[in-house]
Amino acid sequence: MTGTSTPTLHRAASVPDSADGGGRRGPRRPPGLPWILPALVLSVGLIYYGIGYTGYISTLDWDGISPGPEHVGAHNYTRMLHDPVFWAAVRHTALFFVLTFVVQTLVGLTFAVLMHSRIRLAAIYKVIVFVPVVLAPAIMAPVFRHMFAPDGELNAVLRHIGLGDLAQPWIGQTSTALPVIMFITIWEWTGVTFVLYYAAMTQIDPSVLEAARIDGASNLRTLHSIIWPELRGTTVALAMLGAIGALKTFDVPYLVTIGGPNYATEFLGTYIYRQTIPLSHVGYGAALSIVLLVVALLMALALQFAGREREGR
Amino acid sequence: MRLLPVLAAATLALSGLAACGSNDSTETDASTATSGTVNWWGWTPTDTATANAYIAAFNQKFPDIKVNYKLVNISDWVAALRPALASGNGPDVFDMQPGAYVAQFKSFAEDQTKLAEDALGAGWKDKVAPIGISGLSADGKLTAMSVGSVYAGMLWLNGDIFKKYNLTAPTTLAEWKHVCSVLKQNKVGCFVQGAAQEGFDQDTLQSIANSVQPGLWSKASTGDAKWTDPGIVKTLAIWKDLFDSGIMQEGAVGYQQYPDANNDFLTGKYGMIMMGTWYTQYATTKAMTAALSAAGVSGAKPFPILPAAFPDVAGAGNTSEMYGDADFGLAISTKSKNKAAAETFVKWMATSSEGQQAIADQLNDIPSLKGVEPDFNKIELVDPATQKGPVEDLITKSGAITEPRESLLSADVQTGILAAATSVATGKSSPEDAAKALQQAAEAAGVTFK
Numbered sequence: 042m043t044g045t046s047t048p049t050l051h052r053a054a055s056v057p058d059s060a061d062g063g064g065r066r067g068p069r070r071p072p073g074l075p076w077i078l079p080a081l082v083l084s085v086g087l088i089y090y091g092i093g094y095t096g097y098i099s100t101l102d103w104d105g106i107s108p109g110p111e112h113v114g115a116h117n118y119t120r121m122l123h124d125p126v127f128w129a130a131v132r133h134t135a136l137f138f139v140l141t142f143v144v145q146t147l148v149g150l151t152f153a154v155l156m157h158s159r160i161r162l163a164a165i166y167k168v169i170v171f172v173p174v175v176l177a178p179a180i181m182a183p184v185f186r187h188m189f190a191p192d193g194e195l196n197a198v199l200r201h202i203g204l205g206d207l208a209q210p211w212i213g214q215t216s217t218a219l220p221v222i223m224f225i226t227i228w229e230w231t232g233v234t235f236v237l238y239y240a241a242m243t244q245i246d247p248s249v250l251e252a253a254r255i256d257g258a259s260n261l262r263t264l265h266s267i268i269w270p271e272l273r274g275t276t277v278a279l280a281m282l283g284a285i286g287a288l289k290t291f292d293v294p295y296l297v298t299i300g301g302p303n304y305a306t307e308f309l310g311t312y313i314y315r316q317t318i319p320l321s322h323v324g325y326g327a328a329l330s331i332v333l334l335v336v337a338l339l340m341a342l343a344l345q346f347a348g349r350e351r352e353g354r
Numbered sequence: 355m356r357l358l359p360v361l362a363a364a365t366l367a368l369s370g371l372a373a374c375g376s377n378d379s380t381e382t383d384a385s386t387a388t389s390g391t392v393n394w395w396g397w398t399p400t401d402t403a404t405a406n407a408y409i410a411a412f413n414q415k416f417p418d419i420k421v422n423y424k425l426v427n428i429s430d431w432v433a434a435l436r437p438a439l440a441s442g443n444g445p446d447v448f449d450m451q452p453g454a455y456v457a458q459f460k461s462f463a464e465d466q467t468k469l470a471e472d473a474l475g476a477g478w479k480d481k482v483a484p485i486g487i488s489g490l491s492a493d494g495k496l497t498a499m500s501v502g503s504v505y506a507g508m509l510w511l512n513g514d515i516f517k518k519y520n521l522t523a524p525t526t527l528a529e530w531k532h533v534c535s536v537l538k539q540n541k542v543g544c545f546v547q548g549a550a551q552e553g554f555d556q557d558t559l560q561s562i563a564n565s566v567q568p569g570l571w572s573k574a575s576t577g578d579a580k581w582t583d584p585g586i587v588k589t590l591a592i593w594k595d596l597f598d599s600g601i602m603q604e605g606a607v608g609y610q611q612y613p614d615a616n617n618d619f620l621t622g623k624y625g626m627i628m629m630g631t632w633y634t635q636y637a638t639t640k641a642m643t644a645a646l647s648a649a650g651v652s653g654a655k656p657f658p659i660l661p662a663a664f665p666d667v668a669g670a671g672n673t674s675e676m677y678g679d680a681d682f683g684l685a686i687s688t689k690s691k692n693k694a695a696a697e698t699f700v701k702w703m704a705t706s707s708e709g710q711q712a713i714a715d716q717l718n719d720i721p722s723l724k725g726v727e728p729d730f731n732k733i734e735l736v737d738p739a740t741q742k743g744p745v746e747d748l749i750t751k752s753g754a755i756t757e758p759r760e761s762l763l764s765a766d767v768q769t770g771i772l773a774a775a776t777s778v779a780t781g782k783s784s785p786e787d788a789a790k791a792l793q794q795a796a797e798a799a800g801v802t803f804k
Contacts (some may be wrong), residue, residue: 098552104458105436106436106440106458106461107461153455183504186614190605190614191603191624192606193603200505209604209605210605210608211605212606212608213604213605213607213608213609214605214607214780215782218608297549298608299429299550300548301550301607301608301609301776302549302607302608302776302779302780302781303607303773303776303777303780303782304773305780318432318433318436319432319433319765319769320431320765321765322456322768354392
C-alpha cells in the first residue's frame with residue numbers, strides 16, 4: 042500500500058495547483074491540511090500546550106488554587122537537587138527498569154521459544170501468560186496486598202512447607218517492598234514481552250534455522266547465534282517501552298504500598314502525585330514532571346541510538 | 355475554498371468543546387429553603403448507613419430536600435475535592451476538618467457566621483463547643499459549622515479477648531508488653547496500627563509525648579518548642595520500642611489504619627487498636643454488625659469493644675491526656691447552585707437539637723451543640739453490662755478536652771512527622787536524626803520557632 046501511494050504523492054506535489062483548483066493534468070494534490078487539522082489542533086492544543094503550561098507552572102510557587110502564584114524562577118529545579126526523596130525515586134526507577142527489563146526479557150523469551158516448539162496445550166499456556174496484561178492493577182492491588190501481608194498467602198505457604206523462617210512482612214519493610222513491586226510488574230507485563238518475541242520469531246526465515254540444524258547447531262547455539270540476533274529490534278523496542286514505563290510507574294506502588302514504607306517504593310510518578318495533590322506543591326510537582334519528560338525523551342533517544350548503532354555494525 | 359467549510363467545522367467543534375468545558379458563572383439558586391437537591395461529599399461518616407440515618411432524620415422535617423451523600427476515602431479526599439470544587443460541578447456541601455483542609459479549601463467555603471447567628475442568635479458561640487469554632491475559622495470567616503468533635507489518645511480493646519485471657523487494660527509500658535506476650539503465647543495479635551498513614555502515627559506519637567511531657571507536642575506544633583527537644587527525641591525512642599518489643603504488629607509500617615488495621619481488629623485478629631472517640635459507634639450492635647459485614651466477615655457475632663486510657667509509656671507518672679478537634683464541619687461551596695437548601699441542611703445538622711441528637715445517638719461524634727447527649731435508652735450496646743459505664747465516662751471526659759489534635763499542623767509538617775515515624779520504625783534513622791529532619795521539615799514549611 043505504502044509502496045504504491047508514495048510515488049503518486051511525490052508526483053502530485055510537483056504539480057502546481059491552479060488558482061481555481063481545476064484544469065490540472067494528472068492526479069490532484071490531496072488537501073492534507075484540512076484532514077490533519079483536527080488532530081493537529083488536539084495535539085498542539087492539548088498535549089503541547091499542556092507541556093508548555095506545565096513548564097510555566099514549574100517556575101511558580103503555587104498550590105494550584107490561589108489566585109496569586111509567586112514566580113520563583115528555577116528554584117523548584119534547584120530544590121530538586123537537594124531533595125533526598127527525589128533522588129531515592131530516581132534510584133528506584135533505575136533499579137526497577139534494569140531488573141524488570143532483564144527478568145521480563147528472560148522469561149518472555151523463554152516462553153516464546155517454548156511456545157514455538159511442539160508442546161501440548163500451547164494455546165492455553167499463551168492465554169495464561171497473557172491474562173495478567175489485561176487485568177487492571179486496581180483490581181489486582183488488593184489481591185497482592187493480601188498475598189504479601191504478614192498473615193497472607195505467601196507466608197502461609199512458606200510456613201506450610203517448613204520455610205517459616207523466611208516468612209516476613211513483605212510490603213511492610215523497606216528491604217522487600219521494592220522487590221515485591223518489581224515482582225508484580227514482571228507478573229503483569231511479561232505477557233507483552235512474550236507476545237512480541239513470539240511474533241518476531243515467526244518472522245525468522247525457517248531456512249536459516251534449518252541450515253543451522255543441518256550444520257549441527259544445538260538448540261542453545263541456535264538460540265544464541267541466530268534467534269537472539271534476529272530479535273534485536275524487538276529487544277530495543279521492549280527496552281524503550283520498559284524505560285518509559287518505569288519512568289511512568291505509578292499505579293502498582295501507589296495502590297500496593299503508597300510509595301512506602303519510608304519512601305522505599307517511591308517513584309517519580311508517585312512523588313509527583315504526592316507533591317501535587319496531597320501536599321499542594323503544584324509548582325514543584327510541575328518541575329518534577331518536566332524533569333520526568335526530559336529524562337523519558339533522553340532515554341528513548343539513547344536506546345534508539347544504541348539500537349541503530351548495533352544494527353549498523 | 356474547500357478549506358473554509360473544514361475550518362468552520364473545526365471552529366464549531368472547538369467552540370463546542372469550549373462550551374462543554376466552561377462553567378456557567380451566573381449564580382442562580384435552583385433550590386429554596388424547603389426544597390431542592392443537596393449533594394454532600396464527605397470522608398466521614400465513614401459508612402454510608404450512618405450518613406443515610408442522618409439524612410432520613412433530616413427528611414422527617416424537610417421531606418422535599420433530597421440529600422445525596424457521597425463517601426470519599428480520606429486518602430483520596432484532596433485529589434477528589436479540589437478539582438470538583440474548582441470546576442463548579444462539585445458538591446454543594448462538603449466536610450471540612452481543622453488544619454490542613456481548612457487551609458486548602460477555605461477559599462471555596464461560604465462564611466457561615468450569619469447562618470450561625472440566624473440559627474442560634476447573637477450569643478451562638480456560647481452554645482456550641484469552642485473547639486469547633488477556632489479550628490474551622492480562617493481569614494476572619496467561619497468556613498464550616500462544626501457538626502461534632504472527635505478526640506483521640508486512647509486505646510480500644512476487644513472485650514472478649516481480654517476476658518478470655520483474664521487480662522486488664524495496660525497502664526504502663528511494662529504492662530503493655532506483658533499483655534502482648536500473653537496474647538502472643540495464645541497466638542492472638544496484640545496491638546494493630548496502620549503506621550503507613552500519618553494521621554494515626556501522629557495520634558500515637560502525641561499520646562507518647564503527652565506521657566513524656568504533657569503539652570510538649572502542641573508546643574512543637576505551634577513553634578513554641580523545637581521538634582529536636584529532648585522530650586520529642588524520647589517520644590521517638592519510645593515509639594521505636596513499640597516496634598522492637600513486639601507491641602506493634604509485624605509489618606506495621608506497611609499497614610494502613612483504614613482498611614487494614616481496622617479490618618484486622620474488627621475480625622478479632624488483634625486485642626487492641628489505637629482509635630479515637632469516633633470508634634464509640636462500634637460499641638453498638640448495629641454499627642458493629644455493619645462494620646463486620648464491611649470487613650468481609652459474614653455471620654460474625656459482634657463483640658464488645660472497650661475504651662482504655664493510653665498507657666503511661668514514659669513511666670513519668672503523667673496521665674496521657676487526650677486531644678481532639680472538630681471531627682468535621684459542614685462547609686457550603688461558594689459555587690453551589692443549591693445554597694438555600696444546603697443552608698437548611700447544614701443548619702439542621704449543626705445547630706438543631708434534632709440533628710445534633712441524631713449525631714449524638716450514632717456515637718460517631720461528640721455533638722457540637724452544648725447540652726445534647728446520647729440517649730442510651732435508644733442505643734443498643736453489644737454488652738451493656740461491660741460497655742455502658744466506660745462509654746459514658748469517655749463521653750463525659752471528652753467534653754473537657756482542650757488540646758488540639760491536628761488543627762495546628764500543616765500538610766508539610768504532617769508529612770515530616772510520617773517520615774520521622776517510619777524512618778525510626780524501620781531503623782533508617784535514630785530518634786535524634788529523625789527529630790532533626792522533622793525540625794528542618796517544619797522550618798521549610800514556614801513554621802517560626804521561638
